[in-house]
Amino acid sequence: MTTLLSAVNAFGPSTLTLMSMILTVALLVVRAVVHQSRITVTRASLIWLDAAIVVLIVAFLVFVYLRFLYLV
Amino acid sequence: MNTLAIPTVTKRLVRHWTLVAAVVSLALWVLAVEEAHFLDMGANGLVTILRWPYFAGLLVVCVSFVAEIFRRESSDGRLTLLVLIIVIFLFATGPAIEPVAAISDSWIHSGFIGYILTNGHVLHGYDARFSWPGGFVLAALTSAFTGQANSLAFARWFPVVIEAMYLAPVVVIGSNSGVSRRTKWLGVAIFYAMDWIYQDYFSPQALDYLFYLVFIASVLAIWSPSRRSFVRGRGLIGTKLDQVRNALKWNRLIGEQTVSQQSDATIYFVMVLLSLISLAAVMSHQLTPYALILALLGCLVTSRLGRPELLALTIVFSVAWLSLGASDFWIGHLSAIFGSVGQVGSTLGTNVASRVVGSASHRFIVSLRIEITGVLLLFAAAGTLRRATDSRTLEALAGAPFVILGLQGYGGEGLLRVVLFSLPFTSLLAASALIPTLTGEVRPWIQPIKWMTRLEVLRPIVVTLVLVVMCILTTVVRGGNDAYESFSVGELNAVNYVYGHVKANQVVGIISTYLPIGQLDVGTVDVISFGGDTIPTQAQLAKSMLRTRPDFVILSQSEEAWGEVVGGYPPGWENQLGTQLIKANYRVVASWATAQVYQAYNKWGPLTS
Numbered sequence: 001m002t003t004l005l006s007a008v009n010a011f012g013p014s015t016l017t018l019m020s021m022i023l024t025v026a027l028l029v030v031r032a033v034v035h036q037s038r039i040t041v042t043r044a045s046l047i048w049l050d051a052a053i054v055v056l057i058v059a060f061l062v063f064v065y066l067r068f069l070y071l072v
Numbered sequence: 073m074n075t076l077a078i079p080t081v082t083k084r085l086v087r088h089w090t091l092v093a094a095v096v097s098l099a100l101w102v103l104a105v106e107e108a109h110f111l112d113m114g115a116n117g118l119v120t121i122l123r124w125p126y127f128a129g130l131l132v133v134c135v136s137f138v139a140e141i142f143r144r145e146s147s148d149g150r151l152t153l154l155v156l157i158i159v160i161f162l163f164a165t166g167p168a169i170e171p172v173a174a175i176s177d178s179w180i181h182s183g184f185i186g187y188i189l190t191n192g193h194v195l196h197g198y199d200a201r202f203s204w205p206g207g208f209v210l211a212a213l214t215s216a217f218t219g220q221a222n223s224l225a226f227a228r229w230f231p232v233v234i235e236a237m238y239l240a241p242v243v244v245i246g247s248n249s250g251v252s253r254r255t256k257w258l259g260v261a262i263f264y265a266m267d268w269i270y271q272d273y274f275s276p277q278a279l280d281y282l283f284y285l286v287f288i289a290s291v292l293a294i295w296s297p298s299r300r301s302f303v304r305g306r307g308l309i310g311t312k313l314d315q316v317r318n319a320l321k322w323n324r325l326i327g328e329q330t331v332s333q334q335s336d337a338t339i340y341f342v343m344v345l346l347s348l349i350s351l352a353a354v355m356s357h358q359l360t361p362y363a364l365i366l367a368l369l370g371c372l373v374t375s376r377l378g379r380p381e382l383l384a385l386t387i388v389f390s391v392a393w394l395s396l397g398a399s400d401f402w403i404g405h406l407s408a409i410f411g412s413v414g415q416v417g418s419t420l421g422t423n424v425a426s427r428v429v430g431s432a433s434h435r436f437i438v439s440l441r442i443e444i445t446g447v448l449l450l451f452a453a454a455g456t457l458r459r460a461t462d463s464r465t466l467e468a469l470a471g472a473p474f475v476i477l478g479l480q481g482y483g484g485e486g487l488l489r490v491v492l493f494s495l496p497f498t499s500l501l502a503a504s505a506l507i508p509t510l511t512g513e514v515r516p517w518i519q520p521i522k523w524m525t526r527l528e529v530l531r532p533i534v535v536t537l538v539l540v541v542m543c544i545l546t547t548v549v550r551g552g553n554d555a556y557e558s559f560s561v562g563e564l565n566a567v568n569y570v571y572g573h574v575k576a577n578q579v580v581g582i583i584s585t586y587l588p589i590g591q592l593d594v595g596t597v598d599v600i601s602f603g604g605d606t607i608p609t610q611a612q613l614a615k616s617m618l619r620t621r622p623d624f625v626i627l628s629q630s631e632e633a634w635g636e637v638v639g640g641y642p643p644g645w646e647n648q649l650g651t652q653l654i655k656a657n658y659r660v661v662a663s664w665a666t667a668q669v670y671q672a673y674n675k676w677g678p679l680t681s
Contacts, residue, residue, distance in 0.1 A: 017395055018396065
């Protein structure tokens, strides 16, 4: 955890990487619960949820790439 | 009463004759281990000190196993026991004969674990492996929990223990991959009979491989395809193209074409466990998480993964750990990660051609390894063509790890790892070549030939022969490097002597890394291997050693064997080097039958730094 925290410099690519990762994981948990428990929601909501996850994953990968550029 | 008891006992013995054979084979194994003399080992490794009891025992257990598969009253319990005995033959023989843990990396890993145990954290900037410390931390925790001062107590018998732990997930994979019961058990036996790769030594990757198997076994056990999107009447090529198109349909990619017999509560519970396993796996090894991602992708496109969130989580965790947790490794070495992307040809060259070097005996062992792997893949291809099935998940899982070769050379070891990741599935496919499943919606490419059904009676004999040959070949090639990868007590004593006398910042010189060294003084004592990655000539070796002038030099039997087998040096080369060291003002300060310690002196005495 110390390593992880020391790698995170505020408002830099590390923070964005970590935040986008946490948000992605949170949305994936929401998606799993909605689908597995067959919670009744509109089809549009499901599509928006999937779109949000895809966008977040892409953003996460971009931040990872930026971090490579920033630190290498 | 007594007159009735005798026939009853006889009947039971006859009914359970495979168990009696199991006991006989174990007795023969014990005899083989007792008869073997470690110090007599030749250039071809472990097999050179194994006598007839080993091979007789192996034959007995293989015959019993195949008989148990084909008998009418076959029992899973007896089959499990027989597989475990095969595991003992293939993976416990080395540890039982060799006096200390084999493979120098086992000792280095013990050093890393010891460092974490003592300091409570990893040593930054010291070794790439410290950037994936999950397995080391778990081992440190286990050592502390069991009251051990270090983890060396676990290292020697670790291979056989971890291989036995692989059995449960491999059986579950077999049970849920659409093959018949006989094929499943034969596949499990082939998995062990072809596991010559020796990645089960005391290491995080051996643990991560267990995580990999458990993850895939759980996914296959929970989800199955809801329906097949059948395409017929479009000709062979048209049908296959349509099937590929169906595999990439959005519904399938979001897991909607699967069903599960498990309750929601069970699925949630397993998903939490698998997420934790994924997290542990990404922190423990560089390559395994990416093999897992590819395998999960294979499950998804064949409708065997109902919750694609697991795949997304594994991707996010893997990349996040690489970016945030393993930055010690990649800062300044980014090309080590991405430099070999797309260079399949050079990766294969590094992984195959560059390994066939050294003496004739070494080239023989390496060539044999390549050939038996090729034969296994041919068997798997035949199994693919011969079997009927409800889904092509096995084929997808067998092929998925090979994508890694296009992305990462992994320091010349990529192909080994890829074959290992593919092994549980290629084994089941290879078993399908011998005992093909004949029922399933996807028909076999090659229909059963009628006249061959008359030869059905020969099938157990053929299966036995194949299994015995595989086991013998694995015995030969797995222990083929043991002449230099296993160590004597004298060599361990020499290393311990050096650790007892070396001071901080002094340098210890060794010929090659094939010594039980690295378990102490991590980060305070420099150990330099003069053998290096590219093998020097004998003259270059001596020259670089004398120029560097390390404070201590260890010359040993395993290093001498490495020089003869891999380096191609003449017999007695180490004595010549010892003479050169004496001339350069080194003195022998400790000596055992299999190792000598030299210390650098000047006219006032031993060098102090």
